[in-house]
Amino acid sequence: MVGGDPLLFCPEPGANSRAVRVRVWGFSALASFAPIAGAPRYIACSEGYIIGPSGRVLKGAIRKGYHAVSVSGRTRDVHRVIAESFMGSAPEGTQVAHSDGDPLNNKLSNLRWATAKENMADQFRHGTRIKGEGHPRARLTEADVRKIRENLAAGMTQASQCREYGVSIQAMWALANGKTWRHVV
Numbered sequence: 480m481v482g483g484d485p486l487l488f489c490p491e492p493g494a495n496s497r498a499v500r501v502r503v504w505g506f507s508a509l510a511s512f513a514p515i516a517g518a519p520r521y522i523a524c525s526e527g528y529i530i531g532p533s534g535r536v537l538k539g540a541i542r543k544g545y546h547a548v549s550v551s552g553r554t555r556d557v558h559r560v561i562a563e564s565f566m567g568s569a570p571e572g573t574q575v576a577h578s579d580g581d582p583l584n585n586k587l588s589n590l591r592w593a594t595a596k597e598n599m600a601d602q603f604r605h606g607t608r609i610k611g612e613g614h615p616r617a618r619l620t621e622a623d624v625r626k627i628r629e630n631l632a633a634g635m636t637q638a639s640q641c642r643e644y645g646v647s648i649q650a651m652w653a654l655a656n657g658k659t660w661r662h663v664v
Contacts (some may be wrong), residue, residue: 513548625663
């Protein structure tokens, strides 16, 4: 605090940054702050928040399961802004991954750069990626898949199985060729 006023200076002036002064209320002394590239009046907080020009935390909305806020007239995902502000631009072929699997936990300590494959593995490990009959739009059960595979092996056509089970020919082809339902043996 400077002169009793809750003002923070962020970041320390250096070769690639300039001091930004913002009024911030209610943050712990352990929080770090970084300027947001392309948005000089906005600041990213390591606690997972974006602070606007007024010094207040931006509320935003939930978009596709992630917090999103308007930064300089553009809607941006908070996790992406936090990661880029503190960890720099995304390395080629990476995306932001949430270590705990909670897409609403945007704390810097919870974010990291990961490949799409690593991120997908995390989703299965956390249980946030649903497959098979646990998916809300699944039309088949694992028992159905086993029976369809038996029928196809016995010489029945994919078209007849589509009619019997109410799925598209594309879905049946993917099942028959091991593109989907690979986890069912």
